[in-house]
Amino acid sequence: MTTGERLRAILKRLERFYGALPTPPLDAFGLYVWRVVAFQATPQRRDAAMAALRHIPALTPDAMSRAPRGRLEAAVTLAGSLRDERRRALIAGANAFRRNRELVRVLKGSLPEARAALAQLPHLADADGEWLLLFGGDQPLLPADPRAVRVLTRLGYRESSTPSQNLCASVAKELKDDLNLLRHAILYLSHHGLITCTEKSPHCVVCPLLKTCLYGQARTIEPQRSQRSQSTQSS
Numbered sequence: 001m002t003t004g005e006r007l008r009a010i011l012k013r014l015e016r017f018y019g020a021l022p023t024p025p026l027d028a029f030g031l032y033v034w035r036v037v038a039f040q041a042t043p044q045r046r047d048a049a050m051a052a053l054r055h056i057p058a059l060t061p062d063a064m065s066r067a068p069r070g071r072l073e074a075a076v077t078l079a080g081s082l083r084d085e086r087r088r089a090l091i092a093g094a095n096a097f098r099r100n101r102e103l104v105r106v107l108k109g110s111l112p113e114a115r116a117a118l119a120q121l122p123h124l125a126d127a128d129g130e131w132l133l134l135f136g137g138d139q140p141l142l143p144a145d146p147r148a149v150r151v152l153t154r155l156g157y158r159e160s161s162t163p164s165q166n167l168c169a170s171v172a173k174e175l176k177d178d179l180n181l182l183r184h185a186i187l188y189l190s191h192h193g194l195i196t197c198t199e200k201s202p203h204c205v206v207c208p209l210l211k212t213c214l215y216g217q218a219r220t221i222e223p224q225r226s227q228r229s230q231s232t233q234s235s
């Protein structure tokens with residue numbers, strides 16, 4: 001099995017395990033809003049906040065800037081803590097998109113120019129900016145999302161010294177720079193890193209990837225074996 005085939009098989013397993021995940025907005029401003037409300041929020045809280053913002057409505061830069069402050073605060077509160085930080089980031093993003101009406105077009109243009117344009121959105125971390133480029137700018141790349149990078153690393157796709165950006169570039173190549181496949185990949189890898197392959201205590205015992213993950217096997221199967229052999233020796 002080639003690396004690309006193994007990756008596709010992994011994504012199929014994750015899809016079977018989690019079912020269909022909500023697709024992020026495919027417009028640049030909607031994706032910006034989605035990343036702001038997703039920060040340190042569970043998927044359920046993120047989706048509740050997005051639904052409330054849609055209801056206001058506040059999912060275009062102009063609509064966001066017209067939205068009453070109280071309603072914006074109530075909507076972002078549904079995402080959890082950081083109410084004021086989220087509201088400020090949303091307003092700053094709306095102002096940036098309104099100031100530069102060309103921004104959406106630039107994000108869909110040449111990758112270097114699109115990356116440079118992200119500087120106009122200072123409230124986004126680097127990985128968030130790459131999510132925006134992939135979903136809102138149709139750029140075929142794999143965001144160096146820390147959760148996805150953690151999953152790929154544990155699955156053996158990364159030498160410890162390989163920078164995250166290089167890992168993501170080589171995975172994107174394995175997926176033939178296919179835009180839809182890359183969107184699918186980051187969605188499931190990041191979700192898996194949030195829900196199961198968590199940073200401190202990954203839930204390897206229930207993970208659908210355990211059979212293909214040496215890291216997970218070392219944490220679960222090997223300790224179980226040595227426990228069994230110790231109890232056999234002592235009986």
Ligand code: SF4
Nearest residue numbers: 197202204207213216
């Ligand atoms: S088996 Fe464990 S370490 Fe491997 S992907 Fe699953 S949760 Fe992560």
